[in-house]
Structures are given as structure tokens and as C-alpha cells.
Amino acid sequence: MLPASSRxxxxxxxREAVRQGRRSGSRTLVVHLVAPTPGAAPxxxxxxxxxxxxxxxxxNRVKRRLRHLAREHVSSLPGSAxxxxxxxxxxxxxxxxxxxxDLGHCLDRVLxxxxxxxxxxxxxxx
RNA sequence: UGGGCUGGCCGGGCGAUCGCGCCGCCGUCUCCUCGGAGCCGGCGUCGAGGAAGGUCCGGGCUCCACAGGGCAAGGUGGUGGGUAACACCCACCCGGGGCAACCCGCGGGAAAGUGCCACAGAGAACAGACCGCCACCGCAGGCUCCGGCCCGCGGCGGUAAGGGUGAAACGGUGGUGCAAGAGACCACCAGCGACCCGGGCGACCGGGCCGGCUCGGCAAACCCCACCUGGAGCAAGGUCAAGAAGUCGAGUGCCUCCGGGCACCCGGCGCGCGCACGUUCGAGGGCGGCCCGCCCGAGUGCGCGGGUAGACCGCUGGAGGCUGUCGGCAACGGCAGCCGUAGAUGGAUGGUCGCCGCCCGCCCCUCGCGAGGGGGUCGGGUACAGAACCCGGCCUACAGGCCAGCCCGUCCG
Numbered sequence: 001m002l003p004a005s006s007r008x009x010x011x012x013x014x015r016e017a018v019r020q021g022r023r024s025g026s027r028t029l030v031v032h033l034v035a036p037t038p039g040a041a042p043x044x045x046x047x048x049x050x051x052x053x054x055x056x057x058x059x060n061r062v063k064r065r066l067r068h069l070a071r072e073h074v075s076s077l078p079g080s081a082x083x084x085x086x087x088x089x090x091x092x093x094x095x096x097x098x099x100x101x102d103l104g105h106c107l108d109r110v111l112x113x114x115x116x117x118x119x120x121x122x123x124x125x126x
Numbered sequence: 127u128g129g130g131c132u133g134g135c136c137g138g139g140c141g142a143u144c145g146c147g148c149c150g151c152c153g154u155c156u157c158c159u160c161g162g163a164g165c166c167g168g169c170g171u172c173g174a175g176g177a178a179g180g181u182c183c184g185g186g187c188u189c190c191a192c193a194g195g196g197c198a199a200g201g202u203g204g205u206g207g208g209u210a211a212c213a214c215c216c217a218c219c220c221g222g223g224g225c226a227a228c229c230c231g232c233g234g235g236a237a238a239g240u241g242c243c244a245c246a247g248a249g250a251a252c253a254g255a256c257c258g259c260c261a262c263c264g265c266a267g268g269c270u271c272c273g274g275c276c277c278g279c280g281g282c283g284g285u286a287a288g289g290g291u292g293a294a295a296c297g298g299u300g301g302u303g304c305a306a307g308a309g310a311c312c313a314c315c316a317g318c319g320a321c322c323c324g325g326g327c328g329a330c331c332g333g334g335c336c337g338g339c340u341c342g343g344c345a346a347a348c349c350c351c352a353c354c355u356g357g358a359g360c361a362a363g364g365u366c367a368a369g370a371a372g373u374c375g376a377g378u379g380c381c382u383c384c385g386g387g388c389a390c391c392c393g394g395c396g397c398g399c400g401c402a403c404g405u406u407c408g409a410g411g412g413c414g415g416c417c418c419g420c421c422c423g424a425g426u427g428c429g430c431g432g433g434u435a436g437a438c439c440g441c442u443g444g445a446g447g448c449u450g451u452c453g454g455c456a457a458c459g460g461c462a463g464c465c466g467u468a469g470a471u472g473g474a475u476g477g478u479c480g481c482c483g484c485c486c487g488c489c490c491c492u493c494g495c496g497a498g499g500g501g502g503u504c505g506g507g508u509a510c511a512g513a514a515c516c517c518g519g520c521c522u523a524c525a526g527g528c529c530a531g532c533c534c535g536u537c538c539g
Contacts, residue, residue, distance in 0.1 A: 046472065056179090056512055061476090068145070068477045096478070 024109040026102040028091040029066070032084040033077075033110045043077035045070050048086040058092050062099075066091075069100050073107055 022033050047066055049059045066085055077083060091099060 048472090057510095060512060063472095064146095064476050071145075 022110045024106040025088075026106055028088055028094045028099055028102050029106070030086045030088065031103070031106045031110055032086070033107075034082045043074055043081040043083065045074065045083045045085065048084060049091075050087075052089050053087050054089075054092045062087050062091050065096055065099055066103070069096075069103050073103070077111075 024031050045067075047063050049063050049066075051059075053059050053062055066087065070083075070085065085103065094102075
């Protein structure tokens with residue numbers, strides 16, 4: 001679980017991250033990252049799990065697994081970064097290991113400096 | 127021991143590890159109106175359901191409204207009780223089903239009116255002659271003891287007893303009667319209605335007597351009758367909340383020393399301006415909708431395209447749960463004792479792993495097969511589903527399991 005200070009709370013930041021952030025997708029999820037000016041503020045992570053994923057029980061489980069997995073990556077994010085993880089319908093039946101692998105892979109893509117200039121909207125090969 | 131009916135209950139357990147939220151305590155630091163507040167860290171307690179679900183009823187709570195009458199709208203619908211209340215629950219009545227335990231019923235009115243009854247059938251709601259039965263008339267034929275009789279075809283009538291259709295055919299059985307028949311008439315039975323007697327708080331039940339001889343269903347079609355019903359909802363509502371040409375909030379763009387600033391635009395409150403109407407000859411507003419009527423009333427309406435809003439309180443102790451006892455057939459109620467039980471707000475209550483349990487399949491053992499029982503380093507499964515102001519219900523979803531009572535049958539004594 002993430003501590004409260006690392007959670008993304010306001011809807012404006014969500015909108016900004018999804019529309020303007022660097023994006024990388026996989027079969028189970030899509031990540032959006034805005035890493036502006038490095039500062040002292042801690043990075044924030046938010047999650048979007050729509051009704052297409054499943055009923056309330058399934059959506060809660062997916063969100064909890066993603067929050068738990070995101071803990072391990074918070075320290076590697078730059079300061080005042082805003083990360084939004086959007087779950088796709090396939091995440092409902094995916095195992096914990098698959099979710100962790102997809103999240104790590106997409107984060108690597110979106111954080112790698114080589115992709116910065118060449119392909120700002122690179123896709124994960126699945 | 128086989129089959130069945132009803133009611134109640136549970137709905138995985140233990141452990142390891144990494145975390146999250148509320149609350150309490152402790153510590154460092156910061157602010158400070160010196161009472162406290164905040165960030166971070168540590169420890170401890172607590173932390174989803176029987177349906178938390180659908181949001182279909184009923185209430186509590188909050189704000190607004192609250193002379194009255196009529197109309198309209200919506201709801202309820204056997205009787206009596208329970209309850210804060212209900213469309214819920216209990217008991218009983220009536221009708222239907224079952225050998226029975228028991229189950230089912232949107233259970234007022236169809237002789238107030240309108241409307242509808244498919245298909246089949248001759249005819250379906252002031253019924254109806256297809257076959258049949260009977261009388262009469264005409265024609266052809268046969269028999270004759272010359273009185274007639276039998277049979278066929280056609281016409282015109284009578285007839286609802288029989289056949290056939292249908293969910294339903296205008297009571298049933300027996301007799302009188304008749305050309306054949308018919309409640310045309312009679313007896314009994316069923317049903318309808320009026321009256322009387324008895325029982326029950328009541329729905330209603332039992333009995334007697336009389337009447338005309340008989341009357342279909344649908345009100346979950348309109349409708350009629352009786353009774354009930356203010357509106358909105360925790361985004362309710364309140365506080366921070368000052369100000370005064372301003373302030374608060376949302377959005378977009380630009381700049382930034384990352385504290386924010388500027389511009390534009392929209393909304394709330396307040397203010398200003400313009401126009402219109404008006405202050406007892408009453409603008410406008412309220413009384414859920416409309417009308418009458420009543421009340422408030424000195425200001426009110428327009429200049430309006432859009433947008434979805436900070437923190438805190440409300441926020442969890444309540445028609446609360448459990449046990450015992452008393453009253454009651456029961457639902458439930460009285461009294462006594464004990465218990466303390468989630469409060470998130472991009473939304474905590476979890477992630478991962480191990481062992482065990484349970485179910486299904488397969489295999490093995492016991493056994494004459496089966497049933498039952500036991501075992502397996504085997505494989506698969508472990509449901510429906512996540513609080514959001516709080517209760518009482520209803521409805522719907524659900525792997526698997528437990529307990530109790532009752533009914534019918536079989537066997538043994």
C-alpha cells in the first residue's frame with residue numbers, strides 16, 4: 001500500500017497526466033508519466049480502473065494489487081513526478097506476477113532517457 | 127430405514143511477512159494568541175455482508191412550507207393483531223392443490239355503466255338448428271287383410287333431450303308431460319337472494335324457512351367504492367466568512383525568484399447602473415399540481431450563456447446486540463443483567479506465501495457386485511459479492527455445509 005502523501009488526489013492532475021504525459025502500454029495496463037521540473041515534492045501515483053474491468057470487488061482487487069506493486073517503484077521516480085496507471089479489462093484475470101512484470105516493463109520504457117527524443121509515445125512490445 | 131415438508135443458522139480456519147485507514151499514547155522538529163495545532167517516526171486497539179447488492183416500500187434526522195374547501199394525481203385492498211411505520215410480520219377466514227406434514231392466491235365491487243372474450247364450433251352473452259328427433263306438404267318406390275304401414279328425396283316448421291367443438295354451450299338426477307321436446311310442471315340436490323335463530327371482537331361459520339326456477343369470465347381494461355398521502359433530500363443542513371468596487375470558488379492562457387502573480391471568462395454572495403411594474407386602486411411571493419380562498423408584503427422581475435465547488439462539523443450509542451425471566455397460539459412486548467462493535471472521501475479494511483479443512487473426479491483397500499466405510503507422494507475447485515447519514519422490510523444473487531421439528535411409507539420388537 002502507498003502512504004497517503006504519495007497518492008494522487010485531485011482530478012486536474014489526473015487530466016494533465018493522461019493528456020500530456022509520456023505513455024506506455026501493455027496488455028493489462030497503460031502508464032502515463034509527467035516528470036516536470038525536479039523538486040522537493042514527493043512523487044504521486046494515481047490509478048484509473050473503469051467499470052469495463054469488472055464489478056466493484058474485481059476493481060478493488062486490481063487497484064489494491066497495483067497500489068502494492070507501485071510502492072516498489074516510488075523511490076525510483078523523479079521528484080514531483082505524477083504517475084497515472086490505467087487498468088485495462090485484461091487486468092481482471094491477470095496474475096499478480098503478470099501485473100508486476102507489465103508495470104515494471106512500462107515504467108522502464110517511460111523512464112528511459114534514450115526514448116526521450118526519438119519516440120515520446122513508444123509502446124511496450126507484448 | 128426410504129421419500130418428503132417447514133423453520134433456523136454458518137458461509138472457510140491457523141500462521142509468517144510486507145503494507146493501509148481511524149483512534150489512543152510516546153518522541154523529534156516547526157508554528158504559536160502559551161491553551162494548543164501541524165509534519166514525520168514508533169508502539170498498541172479496532173477495521174465489510176448475509177445479502178454491504180437492486181434502490182422497490184416504510185421511518186428517524188435536516189431544511190422549507192403549514193386557515194380551509196373542491197378537483198386532479200399517486201398508493202393500499204379478506205378479518206383481527208404486532209410495530210416508530212409499512213406494500214412488512216403473525217394468527218385466523220375464504221377459495222384452490224396435496225394421502226399427509228404443508229403449500230399457493232395483486233383475496234373490495236361484474237344485478238352502476240362502457241369495453242373485450244383469440245382458435246375451434248351451427249351457435250360465445252337481450253344465445254344458437256350442422257347432424258339428429260318430430261309434425262305437416264309434395265314427388266317416386268315397396269308391402270297390404272284396402273283400414274293403412276315402411277322407406278327414399280325435396281320443401282316448410284317445431285325442438286336444446288342426444289352427437290360433435292371448446293377453457294366455458296344458459297343448472298344436475300329422476301319423474302309428469304308432449305308429435306318430439308323443454309323448469310312447461312313436480313320431488314330431491316347444487317347455486318343465488320331475502321328473512322329468522324345460534325356461535326365468533328371480526329372476516330365468516332352452522333341451522334331453519336321462503337322466493338323466482340338459474341344469473342359466464344376479465345376490474346394486472348376503463349371505471350365505481352372505502353381508506354391513506356405536504357415538498358425535497360447528508361451534494362440535507364451548518365460553520366470557517368471577514369469585505370465593500372469588492373470577495374469567494376471553477377476554468378483557460380502567459381509569466382515565475384516555485385511562494386505565487388497577471389489577463390480573460392463563468393458562477394455564488396454583496397454592491398452599482400439601465401428598463402419595466404408597484405407600495406392599501408397591492409408588484410411579487412407562499413400554501414406539493416390546478417381552481418376558489420387565505421396569508422405575507424415594499425420592493426420585485428428582466429438585462430443569462432454556462433459551470434459542478436476548498437476545509438471542518440453533520441458522522442456514527444441506535445426503534446443497538448446477547449442471555450435470562452414474565453405475558454401472549456404467534457408476530458411481539460415488559461423487566462433484569464451483561465457487552466461496547468468500521469467511519470473512508472481518487473474513497474482504508476489489503477498483497478504475497480505456507481499448513482489444514484471442505485467439495486468434485488480418478489485410483490487403491492474392505493466387500494459376492496452395489497451401498498456404506500477407510501486411504502492416496504494424484505488432478506481440479508472453494509460461491510455470490512465491497513459499507514458511504516442511520517434503521518425496519520421486500521426483491522434478487524449464492525460453491526458448500528450444519529441443526530431442529532413434523533408428515534407418509536417399509537422393516538424389527
